[in-house]
Amino acid sequence: MQAEIGLIGLGTMGANLALNIAEKGHDIAVFNRTTAKTGTFFETAGDLREKILPCTTIEEFVQAIRPPRPIILMIMAGDPVDEQIDILRPLLSREDIIIDAGNANFRDTIRRTLTLEGTGLQFIGMGVSGGEVGARHGPSIMVGGAEASYKRVEPVLLDIAAQYEGDPCCAWLGENGAGHFVKTIHNGIEYADMQMIAEIYGIMRDGLGMSAKQMAPVFAKWNQGRLDSYLVDITARVLDTEDAETGQPIVDIILDRAGQKGTGRWSAIESQQIGVPATAIEAAVAARSLSALKAEREAAEQAYGRTSPSVERSDAFLRELELALLAGKIAAYAQGFAVMSGASQDYRWNLPLPEIARIWRAGCIIRSQFLTTIATAYDGASAETNLLMVPAFVEMMQETQGALRKVVARAATAGLPVPALSSALSYFDMYRQGRGTANLIQGQRDFFGAHSFERIDKPGAHHGPWGITQL
Structure with a gap:
């Protein structure tokens, strides 16, 4: 038999996406530069092996796919993608489609699209969000490229995407780099969301003197209300988890130094390039960079002293923390959607903002209940409208901005850093x-x-x- 689709790159994301495709009934050819990894992947695929064609050479891989061939690249972004395209080009035929599903810079996607123009080959830049679990069981998929190319692979992509109330979280968003740009802004919002949650955690830990076990049920309760989201949900779970070796809360033994792979930084850079402020995202990127300066921060603590718990704990203040997080979250989403609106005009993508909100409702890392509110809001508003001017969000911000103001003020007085929350407030x-x-x-x-x-x-x-005047 010949496969319906191919995939190159059997790392965690690629392997899980391949299994997802096979599980949905599509025959798939797979290839990895390290042949042993291909063999291990196939041997551990269980009943899905009958839908998988493992290939040991790139030539065998190309021949194993039925023309016109759609080929997904799930490899490291940057030069490796260009190198893989150069290897594939002499082996492919007209109308074959190369699909870059990694975390590519959208500018590289535009360049690659232009490079392949006139060759007969098609190129798709596809953002995939949801991590390894999403890749295996249903991610949010953001596609950029020629719409005709998307239509050819749409049946497979709709099958493997996450589902929200029966609707697949997958859409064509525009030409060339549109899909990867939207994924970049998704990750920027993710940075801001995670940073603001961490700041609330910091206030609880260092300002209120709460333990991880005491915080976990608070976040779990918030997740039952308007803060219902994947990130708040996993925050409660992380805080409630004990380390098997020490019996301590695992969060207490994790080094306070966070990494970043580039997409958050790109989102901040692009917001500056198009002149649309995204201050909460910028603050979150800067906070990760500061987190890397562990030795310097420890030295500064010795020089200036350590913050001691100094905020009175009460149910009323915990309620203010909840509302402050909601207000900050709204501001971060407003900034992210404003950046996408600006880029849509600059690059003439005509990004469908309501559709973007809809495909983020399941599968992706920033999925949350108020994305439905965002989708509905943009259905009745111009794409240029800032979310802060949409009636539903005006009402929410009127309710919550006072709490954000109080929390930022108390944190500043106590010497507790809240860069993303304070940036969100200043933006507002x-x-x-x-x-x-x-x-x-x-x-x-x-x-x-x-x-x-x-x-x-x-x-x-x-x-x-x-x-x-003399200077």
Whole structure:
């Protein structure tokens, strides 16, 4: 037999995605540069082996797929993708499709699409979210590329995607890099969401003196309300888990140094490139970078002293923490969707924002109950509308912004770092301020550089009566 689809790269994500495809009834050819890994994968596939064609050479792999061939690359982003494309090109035929399903930079996806134009080969950049469990049982899938190419692989992708109330969490989002860009912003929102949860945890641990076991039921309770989300759910589970070796809460023996693979940083960079602020995402990226400075932070603690629990614990304050987290979460999502709206205009993608919210409702890491509210909100609003101006979110922010303000103020007074929450609050306050302070900045710029400024009482560019000034 010949396979319906192929997959290269049998790491954790690739292996689980291949099993997902096979389980949904599609014959799949698989190849890995390390032949032993291919053999191990096949031998451990159980009953699904009858749907899998393991291949030991790239030539055998290509021939094992029925033309026109769709081939998924689930390999390390960057140069390895270009190298694999170069290896495949002389072996493929017209109308074959190369699908990059890794965490690629969307600019690389645009470049690769342009490189393959005129060759007869098609290219798809596909964002996949959900981690190894999502890959195995149903991820959220964000596709960019020619719509005709997507339509050819759509039956397989719809089958393997996560389902939310019967709707597959998979969609074509636009040309060339659209899918990978949306995945990048997804990860940026994920960074902000995780950082804000960690900041609330920090207030509980260092400000209220709560133990992990005491915090776990609080997060579990929050997960039953409007904070219902995958990240809040797993936070409760992590806090409630004990280390098998020491019997301590496992979170207490995990080193406080977080890594990053680039997508969060890219989202912050791209927001700056298109001039759409994403301050909560930027703060979360910076916080991860600061977390890496473990030795420096320990030295600074010796120099400045350690924060002691100094916030009074009460049910009322825990309620404020819950509302503050909700307000911060809304601001982070508003920023992420605003960045996607800006990029959609710049790159002429016409990103379907309601559809993006819908395909994030299951399978992906930032899935949460209010994504349905976001999808509904954008169904009745322009894509340029900031979520903070949508009536449902105006109401929520009016209810929660006071709590965010109190939590940030108490944390600052106690010396507890809340960079993402405070950035979310500052973004909200600047966004809702009809007359800001940039008029002074414009005056300064004109003073030292004659950059000119606009006036409130007449049109055109103007200069102040500064005269010649010695610096």
